[in-house]
Amino acid sequence: MWKRLTIKPYDGSTDPDEHLNVFKTHMTLYTTDKTLWCKVFPTSLQEGPLGWFTKLPANSVGNFKDLTAKFMTLYTTSRPHHMSSLSLLNVKQEKGESLRAFMDWFSKVCINIRNLMPEIAMHHLVGAIRRGRFTESLIKRPTRNMDELRTRATKFMQIEEHVNYHRTHQAKADKKGKEKEKDRSNRPGPG
Structure with missing residues (x-):
């Protein structure tokens, strides 16, 4: 059947x-x-x-x-338009863009490039990331392959997300503290 x-x-x-x-x-x-x-x-x-x-x-x-x-x-x-490795020249991490968002985007671009050699992808990736602690770590201790680079990037993503979480949490706490202080100053004084 x-x-x-x-x-x-x-x-x-x-x-x-x-x-x-x-x-x-x-x-x-x-x-x-x-x-x-x-x-x-x-x-x-x-x-x-x-x-x-x-x-x-x-x-x-x-x-x-x-x-x-x-x-x-x-x-x-x-059929989808397949890009060449030259397309990677236009891929750069934007100011304010998280490392995770950039790495996701970079991976999506790489998937659309047929027969992309990992060495070429890695070379372009290192040059496309904004200067900071992650790029400094790559300069100090270069990675041997793309898997190693992704593993190290994941560690820096976690650090970045941890720092952003605490910044946001601290900003909320600071705002709450200022509101309490303002409320106290608006109270009528004694008699």
Whole structure:
């Protein structure tokens, strides 16, 4: 008995390669019969893409390879723009940006760069971080690889977050103290 695929239907707005990879992975759980794959493929489509599929001329698809070629040709513009390692030149930690926020953003940029060598990422990362205790520690004791750099960055993130928490807590306490002092000064004096 056939079970419906549990994948998100393709709407034409995302990477077609990714959709095909998910579709193929799911299909291999059930069958390797590519003729069946062609028959099941439209169930993985929605709206626009499904309309395209239903308008294909009869007998215009001979096999799954033909079908994927037609699909990829139509939706090639939906592929994400992949950046090169030169894109990292524009990535800099902004003034006031936390180390955690910057590291998250840097990681997201790196994911979109195909075949990025860890050494290149590490080189750009060290140059992109604002000057401070973390960069000074990297200069004093360079890291050997990206994992080591991330581990050390995590320690500095924890320090940064601890300091920010206490600054915020102290500022609230100072404000509360000033309000109490103001209340005392506004009290009517004795008789």
